[in-house]
Amino acid sequence: MEQWVGEALASPFEGRLKSPLPPLLWDLMVLIFIACLPSLCYERTDETLSGVEPEMVETIQIRTSVKTDLIDITRSVEEAVRKSGLMDGICWVYVPHTTAAVTINENADPSVSSDILMELNKIVPFQDRYQHAEGNSPAHIKASLIGSSVTVFVESGRLVLGTWQGIFFCEFDGPRNRQVFVKVLKREL
Numbered sequence: 614m615e616q617w618v619g620e621a622l623a624s625p626f627e628g629r630l631k632s633p634l635p636p637l638l639w640d641l642m643v644l645i646f647i648a649c650l651p652s653l654c655y656e657r658t659d660e661t662l663s664g665v666e667p668e669m670v671e672t673i674q675i676r677t678s679v680k681t682d683l684i685d686i687t688r689s690v691e692e693a694v695r696k697s698g699l700m701d702g703i704c705w706v707y708v709p710h711t712t713a714a715v716t717i718n719e720n721a722d723p724s725v726s727s728d729i730l731m732e733l734n735k736i737v738p739f740q741d742r743y744q745h746a747e748g749n750s751p752a753h754i755k756a757s758l759i760g761s762s763v764t765v766f767v768e769s770g771r772l773v774l775g776t777w778q779g780i781f782f783c784e785f786d787g788p789r790n791r792q793v794f795v796k797v798l799k800r801e802l
């Protein structure tokens with residue numbers, strides 16, 4: 614018996630064999646450790662994410678010429694991404710206005726843009742019992758319906774868009790001078 618204990622102390626399980634804890638309590642502690650493993654993994658994921666750095670914002674200047682319009686800004690966003698030097702990562706396109714928006718949709722047939730505007734104007738008519746004193750509530754409502762940002766993946770320095778997709782700046786209260794912010798996020802290798 615003494616010899617068996619001696620061999621056991623040299624084994625990887627020596628802690629368990631010489632532990633003063635009852636076997637059941639020891640098993641319970643092992644179970645708790647296993648249950649905690651996911652949270653340990655989560656911490657490691659956080660460490661990995663620390664290698665992700667946000668890059669500077671590029672600004673696209675737009676002068677709109679009519680009351681409502683969808684303007685294809687895909688090329689300008691691509692240029693902003695090129696300037697940032699991003700090869701692989703994520704690009705955000707953000708509109709810092711309350712009466713304008715940004716969306717992704719077909720840019721092959723211009724009728725799609727005009728149809729979107731036509732139907733938006735039906736959903737949110739120019740005239741109604743709006744309370745907003747500035748008189749541009751329809752533009753505010755359309756801006757909220759469409760949204761103020763889109764996210765696009767970037768691979769090999771190019772925007773990952775579908776064959777027919779383009780990025781559109783949506784003017785709902787023009788003509789005005791507008792801005793679009795483009796920010797990229799890349800993983801440092």
Ligand code: ZN
Pocket residue numbers: 745747748749750753
């Ligand atoms: Zn307003």
